[in-house]
Amino acid sequence: xxxxxxxxxxxxxxxxxxxxxxxxxxxxxxxxxxxxxxxxxxxxxxxxxxxxxxxxxxxxxxxxxxxxxxxxxxxxxxxxxxxxxxxxxxxxxxxxxxxxxxxxxxxxxxxxxxxxxxxxxxxxxxxxxxxxxxxxxxxxxxxxxxxxxxxxxxxxxxxxxxxxxxxxxxxxxxxxxxxxxxxxxxxxxxxxxxxxxxxxxxxxxxxxxxxx
Amino acid sequence: xxxxxxxxxxxxxxxxxxxxxxxxxxxxxxxxxxxxxxxxxxxxxxxxxxxxxxxxxxxxxxxxxxxxxxxxxxxxxxxxxxxxxxxxxxxxxxxxxxxxxxxxxxxxxxxxxxxxxxxxxxxxxxxxxxxxxxxxxxxxxxxxxxxxxxxxxxxxxxxxxxxxxxxxxxxxxxxxxxxxxxxxxxxxxxxxxxxxxxxxxxxxxxxxxxxx
DNA sequence: TAGATTGTTAATCGATTAACAATC
DNA sequence: TAGATTGTTAATCGATTAACAATC
Numbered sequence: 001x002x003x004x005x006x007x008x009x010x011x012x013x014x015x016x017x018x019x020x021x022x023x024x025x026x027x028x029x030x031x032x033x034x035x036x037x038x039x040x041x042x043x044x045x046x047x048x049x050x051x052x053x054x055x056x057x058x059x060x061x062x063x064x065x066x067x068x069x070x071x072x073x074x075x076x077x078x079x080x081x082x083x084x085x086x087x088x089x090x091x092x093x094x095x096x097x098x099x100x101x102x103x104x105x106x107x108x109x110x111x112x113x114x115x116x117x118x119x120x121x122x123x124x125x126x127x128x129x130x131x132x133x134x135x136x137x138x139x140x141x142x143x144x145x146x147x148x149x150x151x152x153x154x155x156x157x158x159x160x161x162x163x164x165x166x167x168x169x170x171x172x173x174x175x176x177x178x179x180x181x182x183x184x185x186x187x188x189x190x191x192x193x194x195x196x197x198x199x200x201x202x203x204x205x206x207x208x209x210x211x212x
Numbered sequence: 213x214x215x216x217x218x219x220x221x222x223x224x225x226x227x228x229x230x231x232x233x234x235x236x237x238x239x240x241x242x243x244x245x246x247x248x249x250x251x252x253x254x255x256x257x258x259x260x261x262x263x264x265x266x267x268x269x270x271x272x273x274x275x276x277x278x279x280x281x282x283x284x285x286x287x288x289x290x291x292x293x294x295x296x297x298x299x300x301x302x303x304x305x306x307x308x309x310x311x312x313x314x315x316x317x318x319x320x321x322x323x324x325x326x327x328x329x330x331x332x333x334x335x336x337x338x339x340x341x342x343x344x345x346x347x348x349x350x351x352x353x354x355x356x357x358x359x360x361x362x363x364x365x366x367x368x369x370x371x372x373x374x375x376x377x378x379x380x381x382x383x384x385x386x387x388x389x390x391x392x393x394x395x396x397x398x399x400x401x402x403x404x405x406x407x408x409x410x411x412x413x414x415x416x417x418x419x420x421x422x423x424x
Numbered sequence: 425t426a427g428a429t430t431g432t433t434a435a436t437c438g439a440t441t442a443a444c445a446a447t448c
Numbered sequence: 449t450a451g452a453t454t455g456t457t458a459a460t461c462g463a464t465t466a467a468c469a470a471t472c
Contacts, residue, residue, distance in 0.1 A: 012417055016410035047465050062430040063472045079413050080420035098310030108409055109416035173419040188422055192415040197320055198228035201291050203404040204321035205224055207385040208292035210400055259441050266455060274454040275448040
């Protein structure tokens with residue numbers, strides 16, 4: 001890629017939201033949009049939008065604005081959605097199965113290729129067309145299929161050991177739903193912690209705060 | 213409560229993580245901890261911890277540090293975990309059911325009292341001991357039980373209408389998993405958007421970024 | 425051309441870090 | 449008391465916003 005050097009995490013985190021809004025606009029048949037109008041729709045400043053986009057290149061045209069379809073696809077490219085990453089789900093409990101069935105991995109830059117669990121009873125059960133495999137087969141599966149991403153929907157206590165095993169097996173990125181606070185121990189490992197409980201507690205605080 | 217005035221959202225978002233780490237330390241039998249040691253365990257600066265905590269009061273003691281158990285429970289109070297909010301889940305699909313079964317609402321400041329869906333076929337089905345109710349009964353249920361929180365695990369297209377209806381029924385806070393970008397239209401409404409897809413795309417970017 | 429809107433530099437604002445006096 | 453560590457003020461850093469010249 002081109003400019004993408006030390007893009008701040010704040011900017012990166014806004015990209016998927018731009019992508020979403022631009023997709024909607026495109027579906028609605030809107031062809032061009034100015035940073036001003038987009039800013040009003042998204043609830044941020046026009047300046048911020050222009051700053052953010054210019055981290056990656058000049059996608060707009062003075063006096064015109066941005067072409068919706070083109071900008072949408074540019075951001076998709078920046079995010080890497082066109083180069084799908086092979087992913088496995090580890091932990092086929094309620095959450096793991098819901099993620100497998102519910103998430104549209106294909107349009108988010110991922111390709112789900114396996115689901116694992118440590119319960120014998122689950123083995124073979126089909127989830128989203130994939131058989132749940134016993135965790136015993138993890139090593140072999142990874143050597144043969146080299147997944148790059150592991151989605152962890154496992155109990156807290158297994159998280160550390162399993163993540164270490166997975167790093168050994170070549171996993172580069174974790175989407176971590178376990179309550180364990182996974183940290184990127186090596187510089188070439190990416191961790192996206194999704195602490196649903198934390199989000200819930202934040203909501204708790206903010207709702208109580210209303211009446212103070 | 214006392215000092216909690218214009219506490220920045222950055223600080224609030226860190227509270228659940230402090231709460232989690234302090235809970236662990238307490239379970240491990242650790243009685244006291246200094247900001248320095250906590251900072252090392254959590255991967256942030258001691259200065260930040262002291263700044264954050266002092267938004268709410270002076271919980272430490274010079275020369276000693278913080279009492280783990282006491283600080284843990286103080287943060288629980290600040291978050292409002294001791295004053296549970298009544299919550300309903302709207303949308304009993306994969307995700308809604310997984311959230312109902314998987315999340316420990318009680319220890320996060322919530323009390324789950326109802327689950328709704330618009331599919332006749334689901335009505336009566338038990339999830340986490342609660343019968344799935346048809347959405348037709350939403351008004352009556354809310355008038356009788358006055359839930360304060362709605363958890364939205366519904367398709368994008370129903371989100372706007374439903375959220376408006378729910379606000380009319382007295383809902384004060386939303387935990388929104390739908391792909392619709394819910395925004396707090398009124399000042400006394402709190403929205404916590406959990407865009408799992410956005411988190412996934414951020415992971416995509418960051419993993420691809422490793423090899424650039 | 426005149427009007428609109430970008431890309432980009434400069435100013436502001438807020439959050440994080442450093443420093444240190446207060447005090448247990 | 450001496451040592452440790454807080455609470456808090458001041459300095460720094462980074463992110464957001466404002467301004468405007470460039471240009472379609």
